[in-house]
Amino acid sequence: MTPSNASTTATASGASDKTFAPAASWDAETAPLLEITDLEVAFRSSTGLVPAVRKANLTLYPGQSVAIVGESGSGKSTLAHAVIGLLPGTGRVTGGTIRFQGRDITHPSTQELTALRGSSIGLVPQDPMSNLNPVWSIGFQVKEALRANGLAGVADDRLAHLIAEHTDDAEKPTVGGSIDVDEQVALLLEQAGLPEASRRAKQYPHEFSGGMRQRALIAIGLAARPDLLIADEPTSALDVTVQRRILDHLQTLVRELGTAMLFITHDLGLAAERAEHIVVMHRGRVVESGPSLEVLQDPRHPYTQRLVKAAPSLASRRIESAHARGIQVTDDELLGASLGASSTEEILRVEHLTKIFEVRGAKGDDKTLTAVDDVTFGIRKGTTTALVGESGSGKSTVANIILNLIDPTSGKVFHNGVDLSTLGPKELFALRRIMQPVFQNPYGSLDPMYSIFRVVEEPLRVHGIGTAKEREARVAELLDMVSLPRSVMRRYPHELSGGQRQRVAIARALALKPEIVVLDEAVSALDVLVQAQILRLLSDLQAELELTYLFITHDLAVVRQIADDVVVMEHGRIVEAGAADELFAEPRQDYTRELLRAVPGAGIDLYSDEATGKADDKAEEV
Incomplete structure (x- = not known):
């Protein structure tokens, strides 16, 4: 599968100048989609440059999902924003390289950034209320993303498929053909999981719930079928049930589109459930990386061990596993005065x-x-x-x-x-x-x-x-x-x-x-x-x-x-x-x-009897 059809659709609309061309030597089957090497990012302050990312390395292949995990201030969002050229005014890349589809984008020109954003790299930011314009309707904001990438009114294969599901008309748009922009917007919102999409497109952000606003941002982020989607804490402010439904839907979409995903979160349980590979950042450095289950079951770095111990989703799994083995009280249970069994007043x-x-x-x-x-x-x-x-x-x-x-x-x-x-x-x-x-x-x-x-x-x-x-x-x-x-x-x-x-x-x-x-x-x-x-x-x-x-x-x-x-x-x-x-x-x-x-990490078979038995054997050996 080629990473994206964005180039084809953009050319059909006469907007080839808005697409990002991979390096001639880049092979989508074997080469990394995104390769970050020894990246350093710093912010200018009154006392000089303050480092935020230090010698970070990360590799992401087409269609792969990678999660960057760390607490606030660890540098995970700064690293992601450096990739898409969204560092604040005082921030700048001071060392290392960022390569996307084989091309060096460490210090891109304005023209390169315009071509890169949307059609090649999409973004779902953290806070939907502050990232949606309150005076523009939701539909207008989706249209804006399409127009910026030269895709307004262009039917790609997924839209043609969606229309085929909704109509029996003999005349269906061909791939690369034209489509009514309002219908295109409604289909994109519907694909992002919004019911009654045509009516919802006319509404404003304040009329949406938090989950609906997040779905609108997902529709905008995936509107141009990017090769890479950066999801920066996309559900941190939502209920766990809404979070689960949205992330399930997001995963389905990126899988269908063949899009790679860089998922940013502070919850290791959520990261392991949603990504194949985990990168742990602490104070601007990558301290550990590897396959998700491997990092959770055998964390090497002391900081990763602290994250595993602290994550409520993983602690909840440990408690349930211990109770199933007959252990009544575990270290993860914070029982205060321990009056739960005796207090009657x-x-x-x-x-x-x-x-x-x-x-x-x-x-x-x-x-x-x-x-x-x-x-x-x-x-x-x-x-x-x-x-x-x-x-x-x-x-x-x-x-x-x-x-x-x-x-x-x-x-x-x-x-x-x-x-x-x-x-x-x-x-x-x-x-x-x-x-x-x-x-x-x-x-x-x-x-x-x-x-x-x-x-x-x-x-x-x-x-x-x-x-x-x-x-x-x-x-x-x-x-x-x-x-x-x-x-x-x-x-x-x-x-x-x-x-x-x-x-x-x-x-x-x-x-x-x-x-x-x-x-x-x-x-x-x-x-x-x-x-x-x-x-x-x-x-x-x-x-x-x-x-x-x-x-x-x-x-x-x-x-x-x-x-x-x-x-x-x-x-x-x-x-x-x-x-x-x-x-x-x-x-x-x-x-x-x-x-x-809906508890993040509830679906991870991390504390199964087999895994627990191995852990017990290891403890006995020690």
């Missing part, structure tokens, strides 16, 4: 909670939206209860009702048997000390104008606790508790990393010595290594302070590590609830089973 209970929102401008049945529908569950003292579901399932609305941030339409919330709806303003204010939240985005929940000292000290000041000196001592104690240096006090949120900001948010939540902490997607925006550190911190704090957690998430891999009890929600209703061990061992509902199947 309910500290919090919600009964028949319902929340109905009015939808502005809607009529008839669409005028109201039932976000929470007759929800009942209890939380045992000193344990972690996970509230699990996709976006829109109602889990965050339940948390906001529990925190008394919004009122329920009907139903009750009880704390130690006391109905919270019977409390007056003074009692409700006192309740704030008992229940504290930690939100998903620490940068959004911390005031950028406040120093870290003021952020953590504010709850103490609002509740009139202690003198100024005592509050300062308490802030220092809280920073010690979350493993942050006291020097952080005088810094501001923008000066901290994501993990450090989340530690500050946890310190603030603990300032008033609460009994219950509500964690709303508190680790979902973090790299796996930072995520593992925060989860272990939460477990240690629970054991030390006898805290009760309500942990809200869409990720069952994280739930497997930290939860004692699990409540699964779908469309505002509870579909399944029970002890974590029982729910993971024998899920009763199809929706729960779908969530479990």
